[in-house]
Amino acid sequence: MSVQFSEKAMQEVQRLVGRYPEGKHKSALIPVLHLAQQEFGGWLSTETMDYVATVLNLKPIEVYEVATFYSMYNLKPVGKYLFEVCQTGPCMLNGSDDIVAYIYEKLGIKPGETTADGLFTLKTVECLGACGYAPMMQLGKNYREHLTKEKVDAVVAECRNTAPPKTDQ
Amino acid sequence: MAEEIKKEAPANFKVTIDNITIEVAPGTTILNAARQIGGDVTPPAMCYYSKLQGSGGKCRTCLVEVAAGSTADPRPMPKLVASCRTNVMDGMIVKNITSDRVQDARAGVVEFLLLNHPLDCPICDQAGECHLQDLGYEHGKEGTRYEFKRRTFEKEDIGPYIQLHMTRCILCYRCTYVADQLTNNRVHGILDRGDHAEISTYISKAIDNDFSGNMIDVCPVGALTDKTFRFKNRVWFTKPMDAHRDCDKCCGKVTLWQRGDDVLRVTARKDEGGEVQSYEGKPGWICNTCRFDTKNTSDWVIEGPTKINRHSVISQGHYVGLVKPKETIAEVMGGRDPKLLMDIHSVSGVNSVEIAALPGPATSKNFIPESKQE
Amino acid sequence: MGRKLLLDKAHVDGIRYYDVYRREGGYRSVEKALKTMSPDAVTEEVKKSGLRGRGGAGFPTGMKWSFLAKPEGVSRYLVVNADESEPGTFKDRYLMEFIPHLLIEGMITSSFALGSNRSYIYIRGEYAWIVDILEQAITEAKNNGWLGKNILGSGFDCEIYVQRGAGAYICGEETALLESLEGKRGNPRIKPPFPAVKGLWDCPTVVNNVETIAAVVPIVNEGGEEYAKIGIGKSTGTKLISACGNIKKQGVYEIDMTISVEEFIYSDEYCGGIANGKRLKACIPGGSSVPILPANLLLKTAKGEARMMTYESLADGGFATGSMMGSGGFIVLDETQCVVKHTYTLARFYRHESCGQCSPCREGTGWMEKILLNIEKGKGKMSDIDLLWDIQRKIEGNTICPLGDAAAWPVAAAIRHFRDEFEWHVQNPEDCLKRNYGLAGYADPLKVVTPA
Numbered sequence: 001m002s003v004q005f006s007e008k009a010m011q012e013v014q015r016l017v018g019r020y021p022e023g024k025h026k027s028a029l030i031p032v033l034h035l036a037q038q039e040f041g042g043w044l045s046t047e048t049m050d051y052v053a054t055v056l057n058l059k060p061i062e063v064y065e066v067a068t069f070y071s072m073y074n075l076k077p078v079g080k081y082l083f084e085v086c087q088t089g090p091c092m093l094n095g096s097d098d099i100v101a102y103i104y105e106k107l108g109i110k111p112g113e114t115t116a117d118g119l120f121t122l123k124t125v126e127c128l129g130a131c132g133y134a135p136m137m138q139l140g141k142n143y144r145e146h147l148t149k150e151k152v153d154a155v156v157a158e159c160r161n162t163a164p165p166k167t168d169q
Numbered sequence: 170m171a172e173e174i175k176k177e178a179p180a181n182f183k184v185t186i187d188n189i190t191i192e193v194a195p196g197t198t199i200l201n202a203a204r205q206i207g208g209d210v211t212p213p214a215m216c217y218y219s220k221l222q223g224s225g226g227k228c229r230t231c232l233v234e235v236a237a238g239s240t241a242d243p244r245p246m247p248k249l250v251a252s253c254r255t256n257v258m259d260g261m262i263v264k265n266i267t268s269d270r271v272q273d274a275r276a277g278v279v280e281f282l283l284l285n286h287p288l289d290c291p292i293c294d295q296a297g298e299c300h301l302q303d304l305g306y307e308h309g310k311e312g313t314r315y316e317f318k319r320r321t322f323e324k325e326d327i328g329p330y331i332q333l334h335m336t337r338c339i340l341c342y343r344c345t346y347v348a349d350q351l352t353n354n355r356v357h358g359i360l361d362r363g364d365h366a367e368i369s370t371y372i373s374k375a376i377d378n379d380f381s382g383n384m385i386d387v388c389p390v391g392a393l394t395d396k397t398f399r400f401k402n403r404v405w406f407t408k409p410m411d412a413h414r415d416c417d418k419c420c421g422k423v424t425l426w427q428r429g430d431d432v433l434r435v436t437a438r439k440d441e442g443g444e445v446q447s448y449e450g451k452p453g454w455i456c457n458t459c460r461f462d463t464k465n466t467s468d469w470v471i472e473g474p475t476k477i478n479r480h481s482v483i484s485q486g487h488y489v490g491l492v493k494p495k496e497t498i499a500e501v502m503g504g505r506d507p508k509l510l511m512d513i514h515s516v517s518g519v520n521s522v523e524i525a526a527l528p529g530p531a532t533s534k535n536f537i538p539e540s541k542q543e
Numbered sequence: 544m545g546r547k548l549l550l551d552k553a554h555v556d557g558i559r560y561y562d563v564y565r566r567e568g569g570y571r572s573v574e575k576a577l578k579t580m581s582p583d584a585v586t587e588e589v590k591k592s593g594l595r596g597r598g599g600a601g602f603p604t605g606m607k608w609s610f611l612a613k614p615e616g617v618s619r620y621l622v623v624n625a626d627e628s629e630p631g632t633f634k635d636r637y638l639m640e641f642i643p644h645l646l647i648e649g650m651i652t653s654s655f656a657l658g659s660n661r662s663y664i665y666i667r668g669e670y671a672w673i674v675d676i677l678e679q680a681i682t683e684a685k686n687n688g689w690l691g692k693n694i695l696g697s698g699f700d701c702e703i704y705v706q707r708g709a710g711a712y713i714c715g716e717e718t719a720l721l722e723s724l725e726g727k728r729g730n731p732r733i734k735p736p737f738p739a740v741k742g743l744w745d746c747p748t749v750v751n752n753v754e755t756i757a758a759v760v761p762i763v764n765e766g767g768e769e770y771a772k773i774g775i776g777k778s779t780g781t782k783l784i785s786a787c788g789n790i791k792k793q794g795v796y797e798i799d800m801t802i803s804v805e806e807f808i809y810s811d812e813y814c815g816g817i818a819n820g821k822r823l824k825a826c827i828p829g830g831s832s833v834p835i836l837p838a839n840l841l842l843k844t845a846k847g848e849a850r851m852m853t854y855e856s857l858a859d860g861g862f863a864t865g866s867m868m869g870s871g872g873f874i875v876l877d878e879t880q881c882v883v884k885h886t887y888t889l890a891r892f893y894r895h896e897s898c899g900q901c902s903p904c905r906e907g908t909g910w911m912e913k914i915l916l917n918i919e920k921g922k923g924k925m926s927d928i929d930l931l932w933d934i935q936r937k938i939e940g941n942t943i944c945p946l947g948d949a950a951a952w953p954v955a956a957a958i959r960h961f962r963d964e965f966e967w968h969v970q971n972p973e974d975c976l977k978r979n980y981g982l983a984g985y986a987d988p989l990k991v992v993t994p995a
Contacts, residue, residue: 019704021618021661024744029726030709034668046372061358062726064371068360069728069898070709072668088630089831089888090787090874126712126892127630127831128669131872132785132793141671226733227901229941248940254733277937281906314930317913340899359728359899362711364909366899 003051009039013055025056029066032056033073042082043074071125079114079121081159084138085147087124090131099135099147100124106156119159182259186210186233187267199252199263200231204442212265213275213304215282215389216341217253218444220452224346225253228339229278230304234271237262249274279308285320285364286390287336294332295391297404297482300443301339322367327357328375330396330461331385335367338392344368344384351380351454368392379418382460386437386445397461398426398434400530405482407433409475414468418456420448424475425466431525432464441478464525514538545799546773548761548781549754553641559676561683564644570689572763576652577697580763585656589759591767593779598624598715598752599830599870600945601854610739611657612747620748621659623650623756624720625666628712630831630892631872634783635753637795639666639673643680647703649756651689652763654701657749661702664753665720668709677705712896716944717750719898730900731944752870754783774800778853782871788826789877791815800853804828805842807852808875821877824982825961828857829869831889832949834956835882836866837985847991862956878982882964883975886957887915893950904947907938911954918965921972928965932958961985 005013012035016028032052033044040048044067053060067073074082083103087096100111103122107115111124130136133145144155181192186203187210193202201219203211212233217225225231231253235246240260249271252263265271283305290296322335340359345368348355357370370376376384385393407426414421426434437455438446446453463469477484498507514520518538524531557563564570576585590605611619623646627635639646646664654662666674681703684690692700706724708714714723718732721743742748758780762770771779778800787793790808792815798807807813808823817823823838842850845864850856854868876885894908911934917923935951942948958965964980 019706021744024725026726027706027724030668030723031707034707034709059355060372061356061370064360065358065728066726068371069362070668070711071895072710087888088892089827089885090631092885092888093788093874093876093880125710126895127628129627129633129636129667131631131633131787131874132795133633134787134793138669143669226943229901229903232941251733251943274937274941277941278902281902281937284906284910315910317910339902340905361899362728363894363897363899364905366905 003040003045003047005036005039005051005055009035017056026058026062029056029058029063030070033063033067037073041077042080043077078123080119081139082121082123083155084123084125084128085111086126086128086130086134086136086138088127091127091134091136094134096135098149099137099152102149102152106152120156182257182261184257184259184261184263186263187265193257195256195259197257199233199235199250199255199257199261200225202257203252203263203265207441210265212252213300213308214253215300215304215339216343218343218346218387219442220444220447221343221346221387222350224341224343226251228282228341230275230282230308232271232274232278234264234268235261236264236268275308276310279304280310280314282339283309283313284315285336286339287319289337292400293334293337293391294394294399294404295337295388299391300389320364325369325373326375327370327373328377330382330457331376332394332396332399333368334392334394335369337390338368339390340366340368341389343387343389344393347384347387348376348378348381351383352378354378379456379458380454382457383437383445383454385460386439386454389443395434395436395460397464401433401524401527402426402428402531405485407483409477409483411438411472411475412469413472414459414463414470416456416459419459420451420453420455421459422446422448422453423455423459423469425469425471427466428524430466431523432466432469433525435460435463438475545797545801546781547797548770548773549638549645549757549783550642550795550797553638558642559640559644559680561644561680561687564642565687569644570648570684572652572760573648573655573689574695576655576763577695577699582656582658585652585759585763588762588767589656592758592762592770593767593777594755594758594762594770595777595779595854596752597754597758597782597871599629599832601868604751604755607739607751608657608749610737611749612740613658614747618660618746619658620743620746621650621654621657621662621756622717622720622724622743622748622750623662623664623753624715624717624750625664625670625753626708626712626715626720627670627753627870628667628715628896629870629872630889631787631827631874632785632830632870633787634785634795634871636670636673637785638753638757638783639670639677643673643676644684645757645760646677646753647680647684647689649759650703651684651694651701653749653751653756653759654703655697655699656759659749660700661704663724663743664703664705665714665724666705666707667714668707671707674705674707681705711898712892713898713944713946716946719944720750721748728898730898731946733943775851775853776855778855778868782852782868784852784871784873786814786873786875788873788875789818789821789880790875791818798852800851802852803842804850804852804857807873814873814875817875817877819877821879822982822986823875824878824880824985825876825882827866827872827874827953829867830872831874831892832945832952833867833869834862834865834952835876835886835960836956837960838982839986839989840864840960841866843989845989845991847989862952863959866956879979881919881979882957882961883915883919883968886953887912887919889953890915890950893946897946897950901943901947903938904942904950907934907947908950910934911950915954918968919975921968921975923965923969925966925969927969928958928962 016031017025020027049063053063109122114121135147136145212231214231215228232249233252237243239258327333360369410425412425423435424438425432440446517536519536552567586608594604595601711729713719714729716731719729723729738748781797781799785795809816826841827835844859857868859865890912894912897904897908899905935954938947939951967980968975
């Protein structure tokens with residue numbers, strides 16, 4: 001796969017860089033990495049990071065340092081649908097362990113694993129700021145909250161049926 | 170605010186550290202003021218390096234208590250402060266070894282630093298000149314309270330000159346500052362975060378730059394060691410000699426670590442604080458040509474033995490002022506010589522092998538004498 | 544029913560959009576400030592209001608603003624901290640999601656006071672959909688002349704940008720946030736210099752929490768003195784509390800700081816009591832890093848007085864018998880919950896979120912997590928409890944940023960108040976895998992020591 005932003009993505013990069021004063025384009029690194037992850041298969045390969053470095057005129061190591069620091073960047077390929085289940089205190093109080101166990105029961109994947117068909121990856125994460133709507137998980141751009149076994153069933157079915165994850169509010 | 174005060178302040182600030190008062194220039198840090206006093210009142214520092222801008226503040230071994238902020242505002246500071254990054258104020262009173270709080274916190278920091286350290290000193294080239302060893306010796310406890318598996322990392326090859334042992338790293342960041350401030354193309358950095366943060370190039374890239382070898386000199390532990398010296402000798406068996414040569418890249422002033430006439434290793438010269446020595450205010454960093462590729466004694470003008478602090482284990486190899494003990498065997502044996510059961514020279518070539526010339530680490534095979542080789 | 548200043552209109556249909564927000568009286572504070580007040584006068588009102596930072600530390604906002612250095616010819620910045628990541632806290636999300644224009648309005652007014660022509664909202668990366676909501680609100684505000692050049696003919700220029708983080712709790716610490724905003728790893732800076740002197744790109748910068756900036760709107764509209772009349776003592780105005788855990792009605796509540804903790808938990812206006820008819824065991828009243836309190840100490844102070852939902856009353860008794868208002872993340876544990884396990888999840892959180900820059904936090908958080916897991920799984924020793932205490936003691940106060948303290952305090956408080964539960968885990972290694980310790984005496988009335 002050759003890594004190259006589409007024209008539209010490139011415009012977005014320009015818009016992002018334009019939000020900072022002259023010479024402070026490094027500030028765009030984190031948003032541009034988000035964009036790159038979205039554009040290039042849901043994860044950041046070395047090739048992708050090197051490309052981002054070129055686009056923003058940074059040293060590759062500056063990109064690696066940042067990409068490995070933040071937990072939202074996937075440095076390995078992930079399934080098409082990434083279930084990020086919160087397991088911190090308040091979610092634990094409301095049964096997040098059961099949700100993780102149920103996903104294993106249903107899809108046969110433990111945290112960090114991907115289903116054989118490459119469709120689902122399960123990841124346990126720390127507090128996502130939805131403590132009052134626990135248990136919950138992040139799927140794509142959105143949160144799925146007040147999870148129950150039935151809701152997990154519904155989310156899985158939705159992913160299997162509709163190709164792209166729901167992106168509207 | 171600090172700048173405003175500076176303008177009105179006297180030329181020098183008086184600061185009292187462990188009851189010793191000294192005058193220092195405004196802008197001096199507590200640590201550097203303590204270094205001017207010297208001796209026990211100097212807090213240990215594992216990450217601060219005066220020649221590297223932005224270093225310090227991270228390891229927390231140099232924490233001190235500020236019992237009075239200044240004459241103008243004599244209130245004590247509530248928390249212990251990192252002496253390497255806190256500037257003195259006029260009339261400041263600092264407690265280091267006289268503060269139980271500091272000693273307690275420092276013992277904690279040393280324990281934290283050693284928690285995941287492999288303690289592989291017996292096979293570590295840094296042993297004998299390792300700041301963590303010194304720190305552990307002075308402030309550490311004999312046992313550990315840590316009952317879990319120590320952290321490990323995947324091994325990474327960072328090129329022909331520098332050996333990276335990530336398990337020994339204490340994340341002082343000094344090597345990244347060297348790469349940023351001495352070279353124009355940093356290829357390694359701190360990756361990941363928290364207890365999995367590591368020094369890496371991410372892509373196993375060779376660190377190749379004229380001044381990259383200085384990363385070895387600034388590394389306080391055995392995380393970055395000289396591959397051309399690897400396993401060749403223990404530093405305390407070597408003989409450090411000050412030497413120089415004309416170099417078009419660097420100052421050319423070095424310490425040669427010799428064994429016999431062999432040059433086993435070349436480093437920059439170090440000052441009393443263990444940092445690279447400055448000449449006319451400029452740090453004497455050396456280039457990789459001097460360090461790695463100039464290992465014939467004839468390449469160098471030898472100035473004389475390097476002064477080594479007598480507390481250092483390296484000084485035990487210095488035969489200065491040595492008095493040879495009287496031979497007593499012949500005396501007690503009534504004039505007869507002892508009968509040797511074995512002549513070491515017949516079974517080992519240890520004194521005839523030129524260790525520096527070996528392509529790789531020295532192994533027992535290298536010491537089989539010619540007479541025994543097939 | 545208490546007064547609401549921030550969320551009063553949050554449920555008006557369509558309030559997320561400009562037209563409705565404006566119709567409901569939005570952007571009055573910008574008009575008032577830009578047309579009738581000087582920047583210093585706005586700061587003065589904020590000082591008079593007694594507003595304290597709503598992010599967790601509770602530092603007086605007006606004072607923070609007055610520290611901002613104003614050298615000639617150097618840009619100044621306002622950065623809003625929307626990196627809401629403290630477990631138990633989800634109030635800023637609520638505010639931004641439902642009434643985004645309130646934040647934008649507060650930012651314009653505050654930017655005017657501080658002289659920031661370019662202000663940023665740094666939002667945690669996971670709140671991806673809120674970025675869209677905020678950017679839409681900014682576009683609407685700009686289209687209606689509230690942003691851009693020469694706003695309302697005042698000569699004041701201002702732009703607002705939303706910067707998305709990428710998953711790092713540490714970026715809620717203001718200097719780590721600035722590093723991240725500069726496109727670097729979120730390693731907190733060593734202070735001094737403080738952001739007010741050297742912040743974003745080495746320029747003077749004020750970093751304020753979302754709720755703090757939103758509160759500037761009612762302060763300017765009604766005047767600082769009026770605002771200060773709400774609440775008790777130094778806890779002025781209203782505070783958003785995000786309540787979660789084992790309560791009937793989880794959610795975000797705006798309280799004027801005059802009610803008691805008991806009323807907050809049990810009244811139908813707020814949490815509605817403990818869920819499923821269970822009893823209250825413990826509570827962390829201000830986000831995961833503040834000390835946990837057992838039921839009895841939560842509802843009454845050690846002196847036997849009712850504990851109030853104020854900065855002072857929650858902190859009454861210090862760490863020995865009190866806690867903190869913190870960020871307002873109110874986590875309730877019912878009688879069936881295990882304090883050891885809960886503390887373990889928090890320790891795991893802090894280990895995961897430590898930046899790794901300074902040694903006590905990098906090494907200590909992981910150590911505590913491992914010991915807590917052992918105790919939770921019935922593999923602990925009695926000496927582990929004292930060891931935990933010693934580790935947290937050696938982290939606290941000895942790190943670059945407050946994450947070390949935040950990791951140490953929950954462990955310290957859990958041992959301080961629930962030591963017998965820890966001991967029970969050690970002494971009943973098999974039992975503790977099957978059931979929890981239960982309520983024990985944690986709700987028993989306290990013996991109040993009356994001075995002779």
